[in-house]
Every structure is written in C-alpha cells, then in structure tokens.
Amino acid sequence: MNVAVSPAFDVVSVNLLQTLLPLHIVVSDGGFITQAGATLSKISGDGSLVGELFDDVFEVIKPAGLQGRRALLATVGSAVHLRFKKPPYTRLKGVVAVDHREGLTVLTLSFGIGVVDAVQRFGLTSRDFAPNDPTIEMLYVVEAKSAAMNESRKLNDRLQHAKLSAEHDAQTDPLTGLHNRRALIQVLESAISAARKFTLIHMDLDYFKAVNDRLGHAAGDAVLSAAAGVMQSHFRGSDCIARTGGDEFVAVMMDTTDGNAVKKLCERLITAIEVPIEVDSNSAAISGSIGFTCSAQYNVPQIGRMMNDADHALYASKRGGRARVTQFEGLSDGATKMNGGPS
Template identity: 45%
Template sequence: MHLLVGPTGHITHAGPTIAKLRAEQSLIGQRFLEVFAINRPRAVASMQDLAANVRKKLHLELRDARRTSLKGIMVPLPEDPDSMILNLSFGISIVDAVRDYSLTNADFAATDLAIEMLYLVEAKTAAMAASRRLNMSLQGAKIAAEEQAFTDTLTGLKNRRAMDTVLARMIAGGGSFAVMHIDLDYFKAVNDTLGHAAGDHVLQEVARIMVDETRESDTVARVGGDEFTVILPNIAGYQTLQRVGERIIERLEVPVPFQGQECRISASIGTVWIRAGTPAQAEEVLADADVALYASKRAGRAQQTFYAPELRRAANAEGPPAGRDSRAG
C-alpha cells in the first residue's frame, strides 16, 4: 500500500489497496493530515513536522469511523524531494482489515510480509478447524466406546457393568428403589431342542417385552445367559412392583414363534424393595433378590416372590440352591 503526498500536503496518488479503505470517496486531492491521524511520533501536527520525520516509523490511523490502524515510512521522491511517498502496512491489525475491507492476497505485493501473516492466519484457522473436527470425532468415539462397554450386544439392553453402576447410584442417592432378578424358565430346553439361533431370538424378544413393560427411568440389564435384572427407582409400594412383575410373567408365557416352531418359556422373579433412607449395600441387595428368585423357582416357577428375612432362613435350612444349569431348565 502506498500514497504520494505533494508539497502542499495533498494526496496526489493512492495505490489500489489503500484506495479500498476509502472506497466511498477518492483520497486524491484530500489533505493527508485530514485523512490520517499521526499517533506516533506525537509531535507531528503539520507537514513540516512530518517532513522532519522522514524514514522514521509512523503509527497512523484513518480518521473515519473504523479508525483502522496502520504503520508506515515516508521518504522523499528522488525526482521531486518536495513530494513524499508513504509506504503503509496494517501490522498486527491485518486480520481485522482483511475482514473489514474484504481484502485478498491480490491486494498485497508478493513480497509483502502481510502475505506471510495471512498465510499463517489461514493455516492457524485450518489447523483449529481440523483440531475441532478431530476432537468431535474423538468425543464421539469415546461416547460410543462407553456406550458399548455398558451394552449387551445381543439384546441392546444394559449389561452387568451398567447394572452395577446404576445400583451404586441408587444406593448413594438414598431414595426408594427396587431390584428385580428375572430368570427364564425352560430356556435351556429351547436351546437344546431348537438351537442357539432360536435361543438368541427368544432373548431378543424377552428384552423387547421387558423394555415395553417398564418405564424409561428404569434400567433393564441382561446379566447372564438367561438372567435379567431390572432396577426401578422411586417405588412407592409393593402394588406397583406386583403389577410390573405380573405383566412381564404374563407376556413371557406367550409362545415365541421361530421358523415355524414355538418357543415356550416363562419367567421367575425375585424382588427386593428398598425404602427411602434405608441403609443398603449392593452385594446384599443382589443376594436378597437372588434368594427371592430361588423361592419363586422352588414354589413352581412363573411367579414373583418379594424378599423377606424368613426366605433366607428357609434357604439356609434347605442348603445351597441348585446350580445354574438345573435352574435354567
């Protein structure tokens, strides 16, 4: 960017880039000091003062509303020492100038350091955009990995790790909640007679039914081959739990069709209700739900049993329960 200033202090020529800064009116013919304010050196108030500071760095700004800052050096013209040529640059304000005046690299000489600064700014902008995209991608991958770590791949339900996390949160919160252990009756027979593909299909159908019969705030988890756990927060009484259990048992007794065959199962449920403010430990809550589940199995299956201390005493008197294989049948 450059200007020519005549002996009277009037601008006699303006380069195309500086002209863009005052596109609404021509700079030619205007008094230099009426267009530009000299901030440094502070003593410059006239053309005589300006002539005394040739070849010195000047700090200027346009007097219009944008107050664009510039830097420059003024030197006499060799063929006309009474006239001055002023070489201008934006300095560190180049980014604002490019934005405010829609400048491009065509507005600067190839050797102008402004080009290097523009390249650096462009490179920084591109790097920051790439960094944001990478961060978003990593964040998405992290969320997906965390979700996968807490999800049972076959049914899409939560897994045991997720169930443990939710149960710990329920206990720490001190509110009322319930835990249902649900074990499928006769599931082993489905696998043995119709194959594992049929068993997988049944498990997926069971998962869908359990989600249908519980609330969005409830957690349904598959914690074993044919074992499920439901955690239900904010439970006011046994009636709610009784209705949920009855609906699950009723729907799971409906045969599940698979490749022209019918898969027949049922469900046994053991339920523990923890009242608000009751101290609890996760291991004890799960153990109590398991005791109640075994009581349902021993009572004939396809029913729900609520935990009570006498169930544990009865279970201890009868000895350890049968293994998982016999219970699954």
C-alpha cells in the same frame, strides 16, 4: 473531486508504487489523497480513495493531538498510527516520507498485529501484499497452523467418538443392546453413594431353554432380543435394565420403593413376555419369574446383599410355580420371608 497525479509521480512511478507498495497513499500539500494502493482502496469499502481529503478518510491516533498532513509531517521517519473513520474502523500503522520539492507526503502502511483479522475480514490474498512483504510468509504460517489445528480438532473428535463408542460397548450387551453387568454395578454404586432410593428387580425367562433346544440358538437370540424390547417398553428411560446372564436380567428402578406398585408393573411385564414370539414362521412361547427387593428395606444398602436377596426372591417365584413376582422381605432376627403371588 479529481486530483491530478503530480508530474513527479509519472505512470512508471505509479505502477512501481502499486506493485511494490499496495498499502500506500500519497497526500498533496492541500491534504488531498492523490494516489492510493489497490489494497488500501479495497479495504476502504468505498473504492478508490483518490480525490478524498485525508482528514475525511483517516483519523490519526498517534501522535495524539495532531490531525491531517500536519500530523504526518510531525512523524517523518517514525511510526504513525491511523484508523479509518468508517466502520469497521480498520487500524493501520506506517512510515511517512516527504517530498518537499513536490509538496507530497507518502505513507507506506501495514496492518501490524491485526493482519490476520484483516485478511479474514476483507478476503485478502498474497496478491494484496508486496511480493517481499514478510506478511505473506506469516500468512502461510497462519494458514498452515490453521490447517494443522483443523486436522487436530478432527482427530480429537474422532478420538472422542472412539472413546465414547468404546465406553458404550464396554457397558452394553451386544445382543440385546441393554446394559451389561459392568454398567449395572456402576449404576448401583452411584445410587448408593448418592443415597438414592431404588428397587432392584431380578428376572429370569422361563422355558427359554426349551426354545433353544427346539428352534436353535439363533432363534433363542431372537427371543432374547424381543424380550429385551418388551422390558424396555415397560420401564422408564431413567431406569437401568441389564442382561446379566444367558436369560437373566436385572432392572434398577430409581426413586421407587413402593413394593405394591413394583409388583403390579412386574405382573404386567410377565403378561407381555408371555405373548408368543414369531421366529422364522415358528412360535416361541416363554414366561418369566421375578424377584425384587427395595433399598428402603436396608439400613445400609449393599450391592452384593441386595443382589443375593433379589435372587432368593426370584427362585421363590420359580418354586411357587413360575410366572410369579416375589418381594424379598428381611426380618430382624435374620430369617427371611417372601411376599409373592401368581401374576
């Protein structure tokens, strides 16, 4: 329906209202919208509101119980609360003025506390508000705050990444990528605290010094890295493997205390370690000696004692001819015996 603009609102007045009040509407005595600000038309979703019945477009929320122009007339000089009748049901509040001579009701509207949501939802910019609208300054503040929060999140992400990286580096052997002694102790403390069963395995590479002496330290580092890779391929992802010294390694097998099963795994590991490693066209041959002990062998497992016992078992393997696996077994009278054999 085409509704003519009242003579009282000539072209100059219309342009002034569009510039100064982009969120305004003018309602005729018959309840039709005769003029609407560009921003209001933009958020309506239906384009221009001119010619629509006010009652078809808006629901008056406050004052309650009144609708249409009657509700507007009841709120002259005070606040009126509206919302669109179509999704997303945008809420507005405003002030009503009446030109009784022309039978026109003018509402100047705002988003109130919902302005930030409206700006995001409808893609509004400073051009959609009156030049002197304090909302513009608030939007600048919101934008600045959003930018600051975004930068803060980025900084926190970088700091968190740096923290995790530092923690990883602090628990990682830089040459092999395995855990270091610090990480090993933490794993053992956690296992004992949680009363989890585990097996502690101590391995020393045999003939490694000869590789270092013959091929140099760079070749020795390559051999250590290759040996670490072999170990990782034999243990489970849930197990902890640590390099605790030059050519010394310790593994913790969680929830495993079957000595026979551990011995067979270690024998397979030694066999794999003995496969010659090619380093710069040179062949490096090493082997390994292993000693282990199980937490189930102790009434109260203690890290120091278990490490010492696994070490004793390791050197029993070396004394027995190397390339062997030996399980430490403690006796009630304080003596010890070793259960081992060649691989």
